[in-house]
Amino acid sequence: MKENAASRVVFILLLFLSVSLLNGQSPPEKPKLVKCRSPGKETFTCWWEPGADGGLPTNYTLTYHKEGETLIHECPDYKTGGPNSCYFSKKHTSIWKMYVITVNAINQMGISSSDPLYVHVTYIVEPEPPANLTLELKHPEDRKPYLWIKWSPPTMTDVKSGWFIIQYEIRLKPEKATDWETHFTLKQTQLKIFNLYPGQKYLVQIRCKPDHGYWSEWSPESSIQIPNDFPVKDTSMWIFVAILSAVICLIMVWAVALKGYSMVTCILPPVPGPKIKGFDVHLLEKGKSEELLRALESQDFPPTSDCEDLLMEFIEVDDCEDQQLMPRPSKEHTEQGVKPMHLDLDSDSGRGSCDSPSLLSEKCDEPQAHPSKFHTPEGPEKLENPETNLTCLQAPQSTSVEGKIPYFLANGPKSSTWPFPQPPSLYSPRYSYHNIADVCELALGMAGTTATSLDQTDQHALKASKTIETGREGKATKQRESEGCSSKPDQDTVWPRPQDKTPLISAKPLEYVEIHKVSQDGVLALFPKQNEKFGAPEASKEYSKVSRVTDSNILVLVPDPQAQNLTLLEEPAKKAPPALP
């Protein structure tokens, strides 16, 4: 019995199926939700795509439920959004809640449901295009003409309260062009376009985008015709600019032409040449030595305060570990002129001992890289020691002198005892000499000219000025120097003639000149004093003191009662000039 009923049911079902198949009817196909969009983040609409309806009239329903709710709702509005849509009004829209939406297709045969769509309103924002796009050509009087584009925000967006943040994109192009010119604005609802081509028809479009969301569609094209007489460029300004620049160029050319040289010198100042105060090169060229020397003399010569200033900026000897004591100058030399020098050496602030020649020579090592900055008063190789007033000169390598010959100049602070017959500019530490010969010559020359004022102190000072550093180098250089000196015919007049044994090993800055002999033509042959240590060849040791200097450059020596060979010496003036370079 039961079996019969079951088989009957099956039979009927199959019958129906076959009938419907023959008719072409079937349950509807699954519909598909296409997209959901919110134009203003306040409402949203969903659209779906129906599937095949299976030959029967099919109804579509949309059902949804919100996140956190179990109740299932049906779509409140199927009409507003158009066919196959569902519109959710403000009342039904929650911004930060997930919607699970399903569309169901129902027909006589059955129901088909779409896959659920998970919708979050914040992420589906796509506004409408901006509205009321207007174009206007403006010709302000004193400014360039332009195209004024205006629009208003799209519908359904609340920009004023800040709920909907929007940005715009405008594009325009001449009708026949291919590329668009695009502009962006944030909140403004207007734009001014300059630089338009006259006689063209321009097309303008605009679209917008929320802060987080999709771009809207482009608005319909708006067009405007630019008239042919549209003034594009403001040429008067360019004409003015051109004239102004031409005038400026002319002025500059004229200025350069007139004061070319002075301008050039202003920009690139020439290196100043050497200048010895009172030294007139022209006189020298003429060979008028007397006039030259007189000119030198007259130039406030000997220098007084200036000299001091020049001489004051000297070696700065920093910490010296090994305090090589300067051999105390022997107290027996109590001449007036000598004392200040001694005192100078001793009376500095405890650094006198540092200024031993050997140490100073070490310091002189450093600026060796700057040879022959002869002429500039600011020589880089000067070492400062304002207290001791000791300066350090350097002989550059041009003479292939390997060592250096620092000249230690002990300068008295008082102008009354100026230790140098020469103007300090020559022997200032800033100068380095090109060769020893020059030095000798100059020294000689100066010594010659000022032989009148040469007294014992000067002699000592001269010697001091010629102090050569102790040590191996010193010895060699001194020898070379002496050789150089002695190569000159006149140089044995004043300069000492050092023998093989250089007497200055012991770093004593002062030396005394001994008159060795007086030749027949009145030439003084001097000896350094220290010969006695090394066994002077001559037994006689003679000291002479200059008593006065006469007008015609004559040394008047005081005869020493102890000495035997002292006579009044005359140094012919004409001996001096040849010594001059």
Add this chain to the structure above:
Amino acid sequence: MKGSLESGSRLLLLLVVSNLLLCQGVVSTPVCPNGPGNCQVSLRDLFDRAVMVSHYIHDLSSEMFNEFDKRYAQGKGFITMALNSCHTSSLPTPEDKEQAQQTHHEVLMSLILGLLRSWNDPLYHLVTEVRGMKGAPDAILSRAIEIEEENKRLLEGMEMIFGQVIPGAKETEPYPVWSGLPSLQTKDEDARYSAFYNLLHCLRRDSSKIDTYLKLLNCRIIYNNNC
């Protein structure tokens, strides 16, 4: 003589103070580099800065979510489990424009602060765990690190705004605590990825809330509802 000097100096002081009071909010100065309390910054500038940062955080969150979705969540149906999974859902935040416009700015600001504070901890752990994730793309990790930093910055700025708009208000409101760390560290890969997905989804949503509320407050307070 002395009296006139005193009165002169008082007058000068008065002038200076009145100038300062009048000029406040007109001249914009850069945000204090040394933290709050060291210099006066105008409210407009604070809001500008806050809006920029919140906008940036929401952009980063969206990108990070999309990257993760593309790489790890395709066809997995994680979204079904992401419903109701945010730890901040207990906060009574307005759900649409009308509700938000009716909420007082004090309440809105404390809600923003609560949201920001409650995300400090999860962001820190997010960075750590993403680092340890097998084959974690740099796009996700770098954004996570950036978001963590920006969140702190925004919190600072919001506290300053709060102090200026509502001076003297106590801000010790409790904030929701995140307890999803175990699920981020679970051995089951699917469960772990699902936990990540939830976290990123909630982060994206909350950053959107903060951004919207701030922009609303900005227009309301600074521009007087006339943006």
